[in-house]
Amino acid sequence: MTTAQQDSLLDRFDRERPLIGMVHLPALPGAPEFGGDRAALHERAHEDATRLEFGGIDAIMLENFGDAPFYPETVPAHVVADMTAIASTVADAVDVPIGINVLRNDAEAALSIAAAVDADFIRTNVHVGTAATDQGVLEGRAYETVRLRERIAPDVAILADVHVKHATPVGETAIEQAALETVERGKADGVIVSGSGTGNETALEDVERVAAERSAHEIQAPVFVGSGVTADTVGNCFAAGADGAIVGTALKEDGATTNPVDSSRVESVVTAAQRAYSSDT
Numbered sequence: 292m293t294t295a296q297q298d299s300l301l302d303r304f305d306r307e308r309p310l311i312g313m314v315h316l317p318a319l320p321g322a323p324e325f326g327g328d329r330a331a332l333h334e335r336a337h338e339d340a341t342r343l344e345f346g347g348i349d350a351i352m353l354e355n356f357g358d359a360p361f362y363p364e365t366v367p368a369h370v371v372a373d374m375t376a377i378a379s380t381v382a383d384a385v386d387v388p389i390g391i392n393v394l395r396n397d398a399e400a401a402l403s404i405a406a407a408v409d410a411d412f413i414r415t416n417v418h419v420g421t422a423a424t425d426q427g428v429l430e431g432r433a434y435e436t437v438r439l440r441e442r443i444a445p446d447v448a449i450l451a452d453v454h455v456k457h458a459t460p461v462g463e464t465a466i467e468q469a470a471l472e473t474v475e476r477g478k479a480d481g482v483i484v485s486g487s488g489t490g491n492e493t494a495l496e497d498v499e500r501v502a503a504e505r506s507a508h509e510i511q512a513p514v515f516v517g518s519g520v521t522a523d524t525v526g527n528c529f530a531a532g533a534d535g536a537i538v539g540t541a542l543k544e545d546g547a548t549t550n551p552v553d554s555s556r557v558e559s560v561v562t563a564a565q566r567a568y569s570s571d572t
Contacts, residue, residue: 299511300448300481301534303388303411308529308568309349310561311390311515313539314339314381315356315548319373322358329373333380339552343542344385346557347565352390352414352537353378357549361395363426371400378408390414390450395426398436398449406444412480418451419477420469421461428461433477451479453501456488456518466497467504474505474512483537485517489548490540492519495531502532522559526567536564 301307314336318324340351355366355374362370374393382389392414393400401413416422419431433451440447453470454460460469466484473479484501486493493516502514513534520528521541528536542557544550 301513304349306349309535310564311350311352311537312343312348312542314351314353315539318357319355319370321369324357333377336377336381337384340381340385342552342554343557344387346554347561348557350388351385352392353381354392355394358394361426363429364396366393366397366400371403375404375407378404382408396429399439402439402444402447405447412448412450414450416452416455418479419473422455422458423461424458437478448480450481450483452483456485467500470501471504474510481513481515483515483517486519490519495527498531498533522563525560525564529567
């Protein structure tokens, strides 16, 4: 058993039902929409991260959201270098746990960055199974990711998507069975259930099915809702069995994913989450 798997992923957070806030990076150098100013990338990431922490968000996940069109499985070295530098800026600025997601599906790069900046977890979009995406067909590489984790970052947890957004799973595996395989055979420390795309509401039925399967098999791995979480829906997500949520679009100015973090929106979502948690206890 790996170091990351000895304790529940939830033990890394100060709240029983944590909210992970997204820092969506603008286009990095080399991407079509890069604005030409590396310093501005650091400033934006620092500002977004500190607003999230100050507003009560329990963890932060850094993602190269602006790099479309995404490399399918392996990003170039310059992407890893820039993300590592920016992640270091964020790590120096906040005291909450940090996660890394390298789009579209480069878990090796995410682990490498996490190891370099002492981050707490990574997100991998296709960890087990196969998915048809706009980047082509992606195949899970859990066998590589888990072994690499053992070698370079044994304390880093793996948070893996199930039937990931912006994709169609190949095969007829039900979402609850896919979640079980992601944890039991793929050795992920937690799973993410999302809607069809960024900002799209997650079906509560999917959350309920995955949470029930997890409970039936007495598995510790938490279930996170990965898209469409707002101040109005976060309570329903918890009621459906979610152990936490990843929030991005709802925390941005005017509710636009690529905009800076809006402190008032952060406060609204955090307050709603705390109210929902308090009503359950």
